[in-house]
Amino acid sequence: xxxxxxILLLIALFLPLFPLSIVFNAVYARLxxxxxxxxxxxxxxxxxxxxxxxxxxxxxxxxxxxxxxTAVFYAFxxxxxxxxGIWSGYFATSAWACLWLPLLxxxxxxxxxxxxxxxxxxxxxxxxxxxxxRYGAAYTELYGGLAQTIPxxxxxxxxxxxxxxxxxxxPAFLGMLNILVASEPxxxxxxxxxxxxxxxxxxxxxxxxxxxxxSSDVIEDLPLIYTWGFGVLMLLLIGAxxxxxxxx
Amino acid sequence: xxxLTVLVPALPIVSAILTHLLSPAFGRRVxxxxxxxxxxxxxxxxxxxxxxxxxxxxxxxxxxKGWGIILFDPLSSLMALVISGISFIVHxxxxxxxxxETGYARFFVLLDLMTASLLIMVSAGDLIxxxxxxxxxxxxxxxxxxxxxxxxxxxxxxxxxxxxxxxxDIPLVLAAVVLFHTYxxxxxxxxxxxxxxxxxxxxxxxxxxxxVVGALVALAAFARSAQFLLHTWLPYTMEGPTxxxxxxxxxxxxxxxxxxxxxxxxxIHTGDVLHWVFVVGLLxxxxxxxxxxxxxxxxxSLGYSTMGQMGFMIMECGVGAFSLAIFHLIAxxxxxxxxxxxxxxxxxxxxxxxxxxxxDLYTFVVEREAPKVQQPLLMMVGITLVxxxxxxxxxxxxxxxxxxxxxxxxILLFFGWITGAQLLFSTYHMKAAxxxxxLGLILVSFIVVVVGYTLISHxxxxxxxxxxxxxxxxxxxxxxDIVWFDTLVIVTTIIVVLGxxxxxxxxxxxxxIDQKPSHWWMNFYSLIxxxxxxxxxxxxxxxxxxxxxxxxNVWFRWG
Numbered sequence: 054x055x056x057x058x059x060i061l062l063l064i065a066l067f068l069p070l071f072p073l074s075i076v077f078n079a080v081y082a083r084l085x086x087x088x089x090x091x092x093x094x095x096x097x098x099x100x101x102x103x104x105x106x107x108x109x110x111x112x113x114x115x116x117x118x119x120x121x122x123t124a125v126f127y128a129f130x131x132x133x134x135x136x137x138g139i140w141s142g143y144f145a146t147s148a149w150a151c152l153w154l155p156l157l158x159x160x161x162x163x164x165x166x167x168x169x170x171x172x173x174x175x176x177x178x179x180x181x182x183x184x185x186x187r188y189g190a191a192y193t194e195l196y197g198g199l200a201q202t203i204p205x206x207x208x209x210x211x212x213x214x215x216x217x218x219x220x221x222x223x224p225a226f227l228g229m230l231n232i233l234v235a236s237e238p239x240x241x242x243x244x245x246x247x248x249x250x251x252x253x254x255x256x257x258x259x260x261x262x263x264x265x266x267x268s269s270d271v272i273e274d275l276p277l278i279y280t281w282g283f284g285v286l287m288l289l290l291i292g293a294x295x296x297x298x299x300x301x
Numbered sequence: 302x303x304x305l306t307v308l309v310p311a312l313p314i315v316s317a318i319l320t321h322l323l324s325p326a327f328g329r330r331v332x333x334x335x336x337x338x339x340x341x342x343x344x345x346x347x348x349x350x351x352x353x354x355x356x357x358x359x360x361x362x363x364x365x366k367g368w369g370i371i372l373f374d375p376l377s378s379l380m381a382l383v384i385s386g387i388s389f390i391v392h393x394x395x396x397x398x399x400x401x402e403t404g405y406a407r408f409f410v411l412l413d414l415m416t417a418s419l420l421i422m423v424s425a426g427d428l429i430x431x432x433x434x435x436x437x438x439x440x441x442x443x444x445x446x447x448x449x450x451x452x453x454x455x456x457x458x459x460x461x462x463x464x465x466x467x468x469x470d471i472p473l474v475l476a477a478v479v480l481f482h483t484y485x486x487x488x489x490x491x492x493x494x495x496x497x498x499x500x501x502x503x504x505x506x507x508x509x510x511x512x513v514v515g516a517l518v519a520l521a522a523f524a525r526s527a528q529f530l531l532h533t534w535l536p537y538t539m540e541g542p543t544x545x546x547x548x549x550x551x552x553x554x555x556x557x558x559x560x561x562x563x564x565x566x567x568x569i570h571t572g573d574v575l576h577w578v579f580v581v582g583l584l585x586x587x588x589x590x591x592x593x594x595x596x597x598x599x600x601x602s603l604g605y606s607t608m609g610q611m612g613f614m615i616m617e618c619g620v621g622a623f624s625l626a627i628f629h630l631i632a633x634x635x636x637x638x639x640x641x642x643x644x645x646x647x648x649x650x651x652x653x654x655x656x657x658x659x660x661d662l663y664t665f666v667v668e669r670e671a672p673k674v675q676q677p678l679l680m681m682v683g684i685t686l687v688x689x690x691x692x693x694x695x696x697x698x699x700x701x702x703x704x705x706x707x708x709x710x711x712i713l714l715f716f717g718w719i720t721g722a723q724l725l726f727s728t729y730h731m732k733a734a735x736x737x738x739x740l741g742l743i744l745v746s747f748i749v750v751v752v753g754y755t756l757i758s759h760x761x762x763x764x765x766x767x768x769x770x771x772x773x774x775x776x777x778x779x780x781x782d783i784v785w786f787d788t789l790v791i792v793t794t795i796i797v798v799l800g801x802x803x804x805x806x807x808x809x810x811x812x813x814i815d816q817k818p819s820h821w822w823m824n825f826y827s828l829i830x831x832x833x834x835x836x837x838x839x840x841x842x843x844x845x846x847x848x849x850x851x852x853x854n855v856w857f858r859w860g
Binding site for chain 1: 436482505
């Protein structure tokens with residue numbers, strides 16, 4: 054019995070549940086290199102899923118409440134977070150906590166959901182790094198006006214955030230629908246409410262970056278080839294989402 | 302035929318992609334491409350409606366497994382024509398109106414995507430496609446309202462709109478979850494067939510499916526159509542470009558009425574939901590109209606006017622007059638769209654000449670000059686009360702003799718009677734050389750409006766709900782106990798008549814205008830001038846939530 058709880062706690066470290074989620078966020082905040090951050094963003098939940106598949110613990114029903122509470126807690130904290138690096142860490146915590154739900158429902162697509170949220174998170178980590186390189190920091194409402202100053206970068210940023218907060222037609226939307234359909238009413242209501250908070254936080258993030266007067270300094274925009282690459286990647290992601298999880 | 306069905310929502314998407322890709326090469330001329338595609342969409346939609354009128358049977362085209370269903374039916378073809386028509390006018394208008402704005406090509410891309418989302422919404426034959434379109438409309442509107450990326454206030458109010466829309470998404474998502482749980486399908490046609498076979502089906506906690514889903518769909522419609530408590534975004538979204546305001550007031554805000562119509566086969570199996578829809582619609586119509594009158598900002602006044610109209614549209618659904626709500630939303634859309642698009646021209650002309658003829662109407666409405674010779678008041682009251690009733694009753698009896706069996710029709714006639722009576726009564730005050738001629742002209746106008754309205758709404762009823770039994774079922778679902786109904790009609794009539802008696806006494810005893818307003822009246826005025834403090838409440842709630850979030854981040858700063 055004690056052993057099974059220890060196993061659950063170990064998995065809860067990687068599919069972060071509060072307060073164990075503090076470890077993930079503390080490590081993530083200390084990493085500054087974008088590649089390390091990207092590795093952590095994707096590797097952390099995959100490690101959790103790997104441990105789950107190897108150890109196969111019995112999942113108690115009360116985990117739903119714990120997972121939901123963690124997801125809502127971090128979603129709510131996103132609203133006032135202005136540092137974009139920490140913002141992406143909080144969002145990741147909220148999204149990865151939600152992975153417990155498909156695990157509990159026995160959803161075979163759980164691994165895919167990591168990628169549906171993970172790919173936009175990786176892109177956001179790259180964009181955060183790009184902003185830090187250009188402005189020295191990635192804070193919302195600090196400089197603003199990116200839509201005029203660096204329009205291609207802004208376009209990519211907006212689409213990435215929309216993909217992250219599960220906007221249709223991005224695969225995270227299909228993932229959320231899959232989880233909602235399998236949920237009990239109260240869980241579904243909470244999850245749908247949390248989804249709306251994600252959207253609110255996402256729009257605040259977008260608003261804090263792109264709106265405002267353009268900078269008088271010349272800031273290097275995203276090269277055109279990268280923008281095309283991003284577009285192709287998004288189309289592939291959307292296609293993969295519809296193909297792999299769009300079959301309800 | 303299948304190609305045409307898919308072509309209508311697909312053309313704006315193709316237009317958006319081409320406009321985006323070709324804008325670097327074509328510059329601002331790329332707008333013509335977008336306009337051309339919208340015209341094609343309109344023509345395709347017109348052909349589609351023509352086929353529907355010619356009796357083409359309903360069908361669906363499925364683009365995926367279990368979802369991605371595009372419907373062809375009278376409702377979708379009619380709405381597609383309206384949306385593509387308004388969108389075409391807005392596109393055309395924007396070519397010059399937006400010419401000096403930054404992000405010119407982006408604006409047309411967003412307009413195209415918004416048109417596509419609206420067209421997909423009205424033709425969605427399954428819940429997932431409907432959810433995708435429903436959600437995308439909110440996202441597109443947010444970016445359209447924030448077209449000027451240097452205006453924080455445009456984005457602030459755009460965010461209000463977006464959040465109310467997201468709140469409205471939640472009940473629709475939950476309705477989809479409940480329906481999928483119960484029937485194991487996303488297809489609306491399949492779900493409605495199953496529901497018809499077993500209207501008393503139950504869902505979670507043993508609750509009836511029809512009632513639960515009906516209530517959730519109504520909540521989603523309330524948020525989209527700015528019903529009371531979820532209305533504050535509408536009067537405050539005037540910071541966006543005028544074409545967007547036109548599109549929003551003429552098309553997007555009407556989505557609630559459409560959604561309730563789409564779920565009409567479900568509402569015939571509901572008990573109390575439509576009564577609540579009626580109450581919310583009535584409350585919104587009254588509050589929207591009162592707030593409209595209290596505004597000194599013309600744009601906000603227009604916003605509240607739309608809110609009042611949306612209340613009336615939802616109220617029509619609440620009394621079972623579903624097809625009338627569709628007619629109402631189309632008529633209101635065309636009217637309000639014209640107002641917004643012509644506002645700039647009117648202001649420009651007014652700077653040189655106000656263009657107001659100094660006729661009887663002007664002296665009465667603007668200069669508030671009472672006539673020197675008035676007709677006997679009691680005679681005018683008699684004419685006022687009787688003539689509208691006669692016109693309304695005869696017209697409706699002409700198109701459908703059994704109409705009076707439907708409570709909803711009686712309620713709408715009641716509203717028509719009050720409106721007609723108010724109109725006729727106003728002639729009593731007007732200064733005219735020949736008051737009888739004036740009265741006659743007003744009467745003819747009233748008859749033309751009532752006959753036109755009655756005939757067109759009847760035509761809509763026949764077109765949208767071909768089965769008369771189905772239409773009757775809708776009215777029955779909206780009906781209440783006959784004793785209660787009669788009591789309510791009598792009480793309301795007494796209240797209205799008492800109001801008129803008071804007006805009569807005021808006329809006899811002298812104007813109240815010179816009297817000092819009572820304390821109660823001033824409190825009421827301050828309440829409505831502050832819009833029931835709802836803006837303050839929501840702003841305060843918003844600030845408190847953000848402060849709570851910030852406090853949590855400080856407390857748990859280590860992760």
